[in-house]
Amino acid sequence: MKVERRLKLWFQNASGAILYPIYGQGELSQAFYRRAAVKGCIYVLRMPVIALLVDKDSGCYKGVRLASGQDIFSQKLIIDPTFKATLPSGSSPPPPLQAKLPFFSQKHDRGKIVRGICITTTSLKPDMSNFLVVYPPRSLFPEQVTSIRLLQIASNLAVCPPGMFMLYISALSNDDNQGKKLIHAVMNTLLTVPRINSESNAAAQSETAESSSTGPSDPGEGKPTLLWSALYSQELTLGQADFICSTPMPDGKLNYDDLIDAAVKLFKEIYPEEEFFPQTSSENPEDDDDGDSFPET
Incomplete structure (x- = not known):
């Protein structure tokens, strides 16, 4: 009932009964990037990743190399599960990396x-x-x-x-x-x-x-x-290593319940002390009212 009240309050002028992103599902990624930019993230267009940077001694992930030649370092990497990393022909990985290399190419269809x-x-x-x-x-x-x-x-x-x-x-x-x-x-x-x-x-x-x-x-x-x-x-592919996380592929469902659950789980793994989308008080007190009254239509 609470969900129904919220929907009536927020979407009283909706153009239909189906909750669907305006301009299509492709705008969901745009919304994510815009919110991430507000939090200080960098969003780079048309700049593919050409290589993974791995520590030779420990075999752990260090960062990525972009097509421009720029190296970006981070502690974690979130990628599409279809991404596969391969060694150049004729090269031999160091022993620490040999144990981790199967995780880069092992995928579950x-x-x-x-x-x-x-x-x-x-x-x-x-x-x-x-x-x-x-x-x-x-x-x-x-x-x-x-x-x-x-x-x-x-x-x-x-x-x-x-x-x-x-x-x-x-x-x-x-x-x-x-x-x-x-x-x-x-x-x-x-x-x-x-x-x-x-x-x-x-x-x-x-x-x-x-x-x-x-x-x-x-x-x-x-x-x-x-x-x-x-x-x-x-x-539909799955793949994950200890220091590299992959997001789930789009499935046959029309809602985003599984994707949201996966995002929450992934966020808690990376930031265990942080709250996922913490609630903020609205400037308009009426927006926080959980009563049964609705605006007149």
Whole structure:
């Protein structure tokens, strides 16, 4: 009930029932960087890490070397779990590093997540703009072994041009081809997919016809027409050493609960004496009121 009261208080003028980042999920990293900059952190654009700096005597991590040649030293390193460090050919690591080297390249794959992005000019449901649809296993075709999620987001969340709608389709799969068939099955069922003469799109249409029990999509009354689409797959990987931490990969869920839990755990490991996002008193006392009263709408 407290969460419900807070949502009503903070989001009384929200544009929809779904809590979704304005301008898409890509803005979450921007928000993190901006907050980090306020705390004195340095954010460098377009400057990849080309090497890890390791102490020759202890084999422990010391820092990183940027593409510009600059060395940055730190006690801890947080990286993408897909990052792999390899030794130059012909080089032999010192004995202390030999024991730690497997941690740099040892990764644990947890399958793949396949995603599809579609743009239409018509909502799948005429009376709704933002909603979620879940297709249970075998609901689209007999070979469907996993659930498929579809999230429709309207232009009021600034993820697509005005008057258009974005369909975000995702499914977990261990195989790229099977994952693409899952995405094409949803597209073929809900959308009118124009027949394009290009070889790449013709191949995609062939996969769609094979994956869906309804066959190739035909123009139908009230069936939105696909304007643009993109499909891609991403491996779900885990990897961590004692002095190098990795953040979790995006999973098949639409919320950020697991990512937040992982961030809290990681923060407590690095800063055990610090409080994670300490509460601050608001300048407006009404914002701190936990009562049942709500502003008039």
